[in-house]
Amino acid sequence: MKTKIHGIAGMVALLTISTFWMSTILVELFGSHDAIALVKRLIIWGMCLLIPSLIATGISGGLLGKENKSELSRRKMKRMPIIALNGLFILLPSAIVLNYLASNGAYSNTFYLVQSLELIAGAVNLFLITANTKDGFQLTKHPTNS
Template sequence: MNTSTLHAVSATLALLLIATFWTSTLVAELLLGADAVVAVKHAIARYGLIALLLTMAATGASGFALGRGRSGRLLDAKKRRMPLLGLNGLLLMIPAALWLDHKAGLGEFDTAFYVVQAVELLVGLLQLTLIGLNVRTGLQLSGRRRPRIPAQES
C-alpha cells in the first residue's frame, strides 16, 4: 500500500470510528438504557480507543510523509488543524472515555457523568469537523476535488 492510500484509508477509518463512537453514545443515551450505555462505554474504552489510536498514528505519520517538502495554503491549513486534533484527543477525549467507562461500570450516572458526557459529545463534533475539513483539503491536494474559490465582492 502506498503512502497516499495509507493516508486516505487511515483518515477515513478514524473519521468513521469517531462518528461511530459519537452516534453509539447518543443512541444509547437517548433511546436505550443504562445497560446499553455501559456496553458502549466499555466497547469504546477497551477496543475503540486502540483502533482509533492506530488509525490516527497511521494518518499522522503518512500525512507528514506526504507533506514533507511541500507547502501551500491548503497544506498549511491541514497542518494548523493537526495540533488541535491531537490535543483534543490526548487531553480530553481519551481521559473522558476512560473516566466515563469507569463511572458507567460502577453504575454512577450522576451529574458529573453527564457533564463529562456532554463535553465529550461536543468535542467529538469538533473532532469530526476538523477531520472532515482535513479530508476535504486532502481531496483538493490530491486533485480529486477542486478547491473552493471564495466569492469575490463586487
C-alpha cells in the same frame, strides 16, 4: 503509497470517531443504563482501532506535508495539533472516566458533565477531520493546489 496509507488511515479514524459519537447520542437518547455501559466499554475497545489509525494518519500526513507546501496542505497541518491535543487530553480521558462511571452505575452529574464535554470535543474533532478530508481530496485531485 504514503497518500494511500494517509487516506485509508484517515477514513478509518473519521468513521471510528463518527461511530463513537453517534452511538453515544443514540444510546443516551434511547438506551438503558446497561446499554450505555456497553457502549462505553465498546468505545474503550474501539480505541485499539482508533489510536493506531490516528497515529498512521498523523505520521503519513506529516511526511506528505513536508513534500507539499500548498495552502491546503498548510491548513491541514494547522488542524492536526488541535485534533491530537483534543483527543489526548479530552477525548481519551473522558472515554476512560465514562467507562469507569458507567460500569459502576454512577450516572451522576459528573457522568453527564463529562459526557457533554466528550460530545463537544468529539464534534470539534469530527469537524476538523472532515475539513482535513475535504482538503485532502482536493490535494489528490489537484496536487499542485496552492
